Amino acid sequence: MHRVVVLALDGVIPFELSLAARIFGAAGDRYEVITCTLDGAHVRTHADYSIAVEHGAGVLATADTVVIPAAEWFGDVREPADLPAALVEALSTVRPGTRVVSICLAASVLAALGLLDGRPATTHWAHAEDFRRRFPAVAVAPEVLFVDDGDVLTSAGAAAGIDLILHLIRRDHGSEVANQVARRCVVPPWRDGGQAQYIERPVPAPSSSGTAEARQWALARLHEPLQLDDLAAQAQMSRRTFTRRFREEVGMSPGQWLIAQRVELARHLLESSDLPVDRVAERAGFGTAASLRQHLHAVCGVSPHTYRRTFSGAVGAGRP
Template sequence: MARHVVAVLALPEVVGFDLQIPPQVFGQAARDGQPLYDVRVCGLERDVPSTAGFALRLAHGPEALAAADTVIVPGTHYVPARRDGVLPPALHDALATVPAGARWMSICTGAFVLAAAGRLAGRRVATHWARAAELRRLHPELEVDESVLFVDDGDIATSAGLAAGLDLCLHVLRRDHGAEVANAVARHLVVAPWRDGGQAQFIDRPMPADGPGDTGAVRAWAVEHLDADLDVAGLAARASMSVRTFTRRFRAETGTSPHAWLVAQRVARARRLLEGSDLPVDQVATAAGLGTAASLRAHLAEQVGLSPLAYRRRFRRESA
């Protein structure tokens, strides 16, 4: 079976950190010792300068785009897209060779390139929080969300700045091949398989001043008790805070609300149970704290577009 081709498009000046993320994540992904992706770093020209003080000699030219199942544009200082919101004809022509049905992804300011190419029109997208206003100015038709680490819109996926590219690529790998493969790659890279919250926690703004402490200990406790009847009032009491203070601090630290965070943690546990256990779906829902099979079905469909049984069939590895 042919491997899924990932074309990583380096445009000058490319952000070197961003450029290395897709080859590291998708290049390491394997099952039973067999690579799952064919990663090709390409450009309009073979020699591309970076923002890090070194130049790159790329292995592939623009012809790699014509074979791509996924195209990823890393962060870049590419002037036509970043300053003027347009692309020159040569790049338009190269992008036009990408097969219909291919998945498009961007990391950080790579979103400026996809937007200039018309790929993001009407979409909710992410970019680095410090560049969100620039993207809105150039492309007012976009819904730019600087509060999240990434946005997965199915055939289009965009991430926030720099390390958020790891979050997006691991998420896409998990969506393609399940948690076991993604977790193995994360262990190799010595990073967390997923991070809580969004990039709002990294935006340069002061923490709320009212109330002592943080919510980290309560979050750690909640992860161990997801099957319990948890609510915001109970978590706030455990943190010795008022509900208002707890909610403000929680959002400042994680970039999301306590309720949304709990749902995300519960769905993540349900996915691990569906992949790694024989529990019936209703018992998975109970163990994950989602209550009923119907609730699990709704949340899983919203996040990954699959029913619990379809998810288990797709990602469960049968023992030999």
Template structure:
């Protein structure tokens, strides 16, 4: 009599460190734990491990017990490294301790490896991101570039997948990353069911650029500062480079040169950025129709606004408002 042997489930190992961000650990367990086949069979086993097992401090007011050591990494099909409040894991020279480096070195070739938020610093320090496209939290991008110039950093996306080595930009984008992996493994149907059960979007539009607030300066002490203040009060009007230069009592050529020296970009690039910021605030804080937002921010038409917002933050005006105006309304209620 033949006996059927159940295939081994895909093993996901989560490598945690002291100062663990508990939400990131919960995301991995919840999403992969919710994934089931059409017959209702679980598709993944998820285990938590640490280089030194035992009681680990978290970013919250409680600790967690991690009995499994990092030897499980050698058996895993997917390894995920969440962030820690002690990041940036590597030291100033971009190194990690020998025990952590040895644990990562034990991962089998071909194993899928991922990080969430600043967990990317650990993968980069281990050399796992060299020559690859990766991302990290937008607040950490400058430091990441400085420490790991061999990595092709993309600061604008929610997550990256470079031939089985993946990174997520921040805590919540860990959700996007896990759903992406489930979708790759078992198709959109399974991933969508996981998203539905968790009450999250199966796929978010845009990247993390839409979450970066760039303050608009209201006053300047530099030679082109008065022209900028003048322009900010007239963003809804057509403004020419000559008009801006006249506010500084300069020729167009001199104004352009000084503006670039003081601001780092051309006057017209700066003007476009301010109009994008104005449109973002109007989309977040008002119910004005998109064409009125376009007019009030100086883009003239909804088509022009759509093109510039898409280029700046990766989403349409409607999608941007759905994210940020919706959050504001819910929070107020």
């Protein structure tokens, strides 16, 4: 069983603290989630209460994945001296190769320890420029939801931590298991890490003329050669109005969204069926195997055949 250790530090934000146990925990017995503090004692949260845990920092040495949720004071961290000595010591016990995950402002802890030097990372958009000034050696991606750089992963604000944890479950066990977890937690099953954060966008006024119905219509027809005009017609809007409203509601263009949904469908078919790759391409709306290879490689970095070999066996073994 994969052991996830969550480190709760003084001032931890309760929502971020809860994410690992809730999302990984919904994957059944595939993960063991343990929460610790530096000394095993109560820790004050950012809210009006404290929490009690059963473990001290010694369990960090046993982790396969370490998750560090955000605390407000992380925004003032610039160097190791700004961190409690006990925290620096505790993180030094993490085994080489262990995945280290930061939620929101916790990227500052990793950056102060030099773990992000020369690597891509993200944090909450409102703190991105300050983060860039504090840690010039980090390749900050200020608008994405999360960054997966192998053994070090960083997420943007609060809810992006859900996307990152679902991404890890998908990476470990495939999209079918991740989708099951998402359904149990009643959250969107997939938002690509490169999707834009929702940065100071006005919330569209309540209206019956949104794009949700057009999106549902498109999801049932991904195998068809859908055009922007088709979606706009379903929403009874002009192309220009539909595109603007779509970006406001979804955070990406209709074309980007269609590709993302088709890639997700193709991944599901590769994992859960024996369809030939060219048939998967047709069912997902890519038309040709070459087009599927191009788009899947852009998202996952592998070919359809490699993806199927990697995930189909693991997913099949994990099905309830």
